[in-house]
Amino acid sequence: MVRKKGKAVSFDAMVKFFLHSYQIPTKRDVERILARLDRLEAAVGAVASGARSREARRSRGAAADVVLDLIRRSKQGVKFADIQNKTGFAEKKVRNIIFRLHKLEKIKRHSRGVYIAI
Secondary structure (H helix, E strand, C coil), X not given: CCCCCCCCCCHHHHHHHHHHHCCCXXXXXXXXXXXXXXXXHXXXXXHHCCCCCHHHHHHHHHHHHHHHHHHHHCCCCEEHHHHHHHHCCCHHHHHHHHHHHHXXXXXXXXXXXXXXXX
């Protein structure tokens, strides 16, 4: 029996098949990744150099100021739940602010969950 001859496979098609099947990155893939890395490095450099806006810096301090003022107005201290309800901030944000204020020695813990200003 005579065997039928199939289509000839080009070398380029065979290389593309192996690159795709073994997930080997092509030159184009590497160039895309390098371009993406350049953009990320530029973004990190901008943040590290302090290129943040004044509004972003103010808002960071303003939230802590709101919580500190709330604690200062109370003579017996304020419970965590009250701080969260009166400010409307998320639980994690309030916890972080309280941690920072305690670390800066602006407030102290009167009892568990109750904070007073120093």
